[in-house]
Amino acid sequence: MVENHPMEPFLRTDRIPHIWCPGCGIGTTVNAFANAIKKCGISLDKVCIVSGIGCTGRVAGYLNLDSFHTTHGRAVPFATGLKLANPELHVFVFSGDGDLFAIGGNHFIHAARRNIDIKVICVNNFIYGMTGGQLAPTTPLTAKTSTSPYGNKEQPFNLPYLAESSGAKFVARWTTYHVMQLTNAIIKALNKPGFCFIESVSPCPTVYARKNRLGTGLEIMKFFKENTRREKGVSTRDIGIDFQKEFIVGNFVDI
């Protein structure tokens, strides 16, 4: 007998196969999210997911929840409206780094400042995946993208620092290698009232890795494993990500 996949209740199985490439970190992040919801035991009927536009933006379409696939950059204000109009809902925003921090950056900082009780999960793949690999506000210095063919010259955002200084009550960064920690961070966010932010650093083998010759999804996971560390009491100010250098992961803010 074929057993049902444990994630089946969370997925719109009639929409599978999904559009994501093999080795992409979005699916892993979704898996961590679904596990977190499962562990919390909250009613799936009360969980809403709001996405913007992008590869990560498609998350809303695959989860068997009340799910809203909005416009590029606008997931956070849509989620704000949902939550304020019905505070009983658990409202999650799931979107890409470009969506949340370029076109949607202003909404992010204001929702954090207002301490709107929504949980924002950002899949940070350092690039615009959906549109074919253009420069993102998170692209590390010197990294190549299709609109920075000679290497990026712009300072990227350090997302946890931005979230903390905007007022977020819980801030974490993990990678898709750290599935358990990522899941636990989502659980923590769920149980914490107020604006929470989780960065999930993810491989994009198709565009980011290809443009920068970083290998397969698996090789990037290996890089995450070998080049990330935790540092007790570290300030978010000091955890910016440099191109292919070691970086810090952890739960940084938990007020």
Add this chain to the structure above:
Amino acid sequence: MEKEKRVLTGEHFIQGDIACAEGAISVGCNFFAGYPITPASEIAERMSERQPCLGGTFIQMEDEIASITAVLGASWAGAKAMTATSGPGIALMLENIGLGIMMESPCVIVNVQRGSPSTGLPTLWGQADMMQARWGTHGDYRIIALCPNSPQELYDLTIKGFNLSEKYRVPVFIMTDAVVGHMTEKVIIPKEEDIEIYPRRYTTLSPKEYLPYKPEADLVPQIIKAGDGYRIHTTGLTHDERGYPVMSAECQKKLVSRLIDKILNNLDDIIIVEEKDMDDAEVVVISYGITSRVVIPTIQKARENGIKVGSFRLITAWPFPGEKIRELSERVKGFVVPEINCGQMVREVERHSKCSDKVELVPHTGGDIHDPDTIYEAIMKVAKS
């Protein structure tokens, strides 16, 4: 004002913007998101005072993009939601007005028009956003837009706007202007039980049977609200009856045609016009909003001078009463169309009139209302033609 009372039944002497906020509250608006802008800020200010006392939500967002998007989110959480702004704010909202059309989210958008383009004349008026309301967001669609000409009508039509947006599941524009928005006049607020409220079309089906975009006979699908266990998906992408994205020309045709036809098939229900002195009219003045108030005395003057002229006022600007104009064009000498822009609704009149050379535009670039003489001269010109 008894702050905790929802419907402030009685006779009031209030500003148009305040009447608009009260109309919204009377019909059950319990969510307002906006960003300050002259000449619409008074609506937000009134909402900020009233909503908290009524258990509703007021939020000043970081910009108009956020305002309209929060309105859509609130609408999906079951709220009756509204935003109010002026031309520059609408310009920012447009992409997400399209999202509202595509997701079929009931909501009301008030545009207190000012002089334009760009920052234009913040404190002075215009009517130059009429085509923006109709065509502003990208793609093919139909929209509903109502044009009040007094504070009383701002009250009444805001109620009507909410009801139409619930009935047809489409964002509805209230297209007023800085004169009407800032003018203070008598407004009668009826008894609570006399206010018509069109309820949200919540589904009666179980989650198993329910398809979020399966239309009823009038082409409008039943709705749900987040958290009720239906676990729906909705998207700005072209979608099927399940709400799932389908990237094909067939699905596009089915969806876009339905979004258009649900309005076009119900024109009689949506279109409101006010006709005056039309029975024997040979010249018809077509106007809307504040301009219609300059038209009435002008028509009287022309009548006194023996000209058979009537007034045809657009209370609904969109959808446009094209069929009615076509019929009229068969029996009248011509039309005079004064508007505070350089020719917007006049294009619709020309398009539907049997002979477009019978249409005389009386343009005005904004910042003032028409000198009645300019309208009078146009009436005389058409009468003599």
